[in-house]
Amino acid sequence: MGPATPAGGLPAPSRVTAVPARRARRLPLASPTVQGCLFTAPLLGLFAAFVVYPLASGLWYAADPASYRAIFADPVFQTTVANTAWYVLVAVNVKLVLALLLSGVLDYPFWWIRLLGALFLIPWAVPALPGILSFRWMLNAQWGIFNHVLTTLGLPAVPWLAQRETALGAIMVFHVWKYLPFWTVIFLAGRRAIPPELYEAAAIDGAGPVRNFLHVTFPLLRNLYLICTLLSMVFTLGDFTVPWLMTGGAPGDSTHVLATLAYRYTFAMGRLEWGLATYAVALPVTLLFIGLLLRWVRL
């Protein structure tokens, strides 16, 4: 898949534009369909080689029922399914509710809110890894700032990353920190696309901020909100980076999600077919979500 454009080898179809259909019949290269295929060929080649083929070969290797029997019998796998469900449901929904509300705050036309709007994008701009490292050191049981504050206040220190519940919580909190700005910006744009006349009409009826939100903003943003929820859930379902770097599955493989468990099966245990089966288990849900999205989103 080099950068070579297939159109590069195309003898310039002089004097033929996309319009005349009569000529198209005589010169195959002049037909919009052939040209369209040539212009999209690099893209389609890429998808065929690195999306369709890996997916098909992955499913082929994951077809053995013995792999599923093995992983379903593995207690780590059962914990992992629960962890992934919690992660996707809690982190995504908390994040999107906060994003929807915060986009309302950022919509107020004060200068200091505009300044916040700019600074607020920082977690989105900083790559995930440095942010996770910062969180990890803050949560360090002995030298972290959180436990320092707790012990200064006379409270007991918490082994944040050394017990399952708080470690999962740390993964979710980081997810919210990192991705809240992105979705807030999306919702802010959605709010700004609402015609101001609607709020003026609501104001005449004496509506306050709460009734504005319930009767004007939310009904109009509902579709966008649902699409964002689906999209974010699918993305989060396959998240590897945040759980892997925050906990790596520790303590005792109790905080794995699907992607990190598949990595462990494949690369730490050498069980490629188990790793693939782990993803295959999540595929029906993923495809259902993607199907819904494809119906709702025009491209």
Next chain:
Amino acid sequence: MTAGRPGLLLRAGLALLTLAALVWTLFPVYYMVLLSLTPTSDLFQPGFWVARPTLANYVYTMAQDNPFVRYFWRQLGTSLTVALWTTVLVAAIAALGSFAMARLRFRFRRPVSGLTLFTYVIPSSFLSIPFFKLMADYDLIDTKLALVLAMVTFASPYALWVLSDYARSLPPELEEAGAIDGAGTLQVFVHLYLPLIVPALVAVATYAFLYAWNEYLYALLLLTGEERIPLPVAMSNFLTTDNAPWNLLMAVSTVYSIPPVILYYAFKRYLVGGLVSGAVSGG
């Protein structure tokens, strides 16, 4: 919207929320920078500021004067090379594709669209193991090419989406002007289309660069060995030892974060505009 006469209570409430959001947003970043300025002797005395700030960690990093940062420049170079190749290839592929999707009466537009959206939505990790196997079969593990191919594949759909959306807003006179000059489709693409989509192309190129620069999973899978891994994988390798020098790690983290932060703020308008037109028009 409530711009008229916001009450004092509203302002106070907003100010409080703003302050909370600001602390929540900035503290982890502040803490990263703070730690990068902390001398090793103070590392185990947590606090909200550093008593004796030092640039020593940055000096060690730049001079590769510590076993953990022995290959710093080479790893940075790998990250940069992969990101730049991804940028160029994604821009080229998406520019070509978007022309067919937006400007030609292309019969297979819907299936191509569907496949593109599918690739955008499916989490890239789902394809990671078969992709790794494919690259191993072709003996491409430990080559930058493998990582570039993965990054181009996963960054292209969104790039195509943004460019096609932008290209559809161009006036139909584009092709007509070409027809008058007797230009073929390829000439229209090169001389009329490309110059007009430059703003969207900038957004797409920035997106592709950031995508590749920030990638972790595929970098971890496809490249191994201290001299060949890109920066993020090298940083995560710090974590495998018990006595990781966290202040040094945070100096590397800060350096690694600077290019994306600059790019985000420099091209914020383009990035947000592209994202949003896609998402909002989708509704």
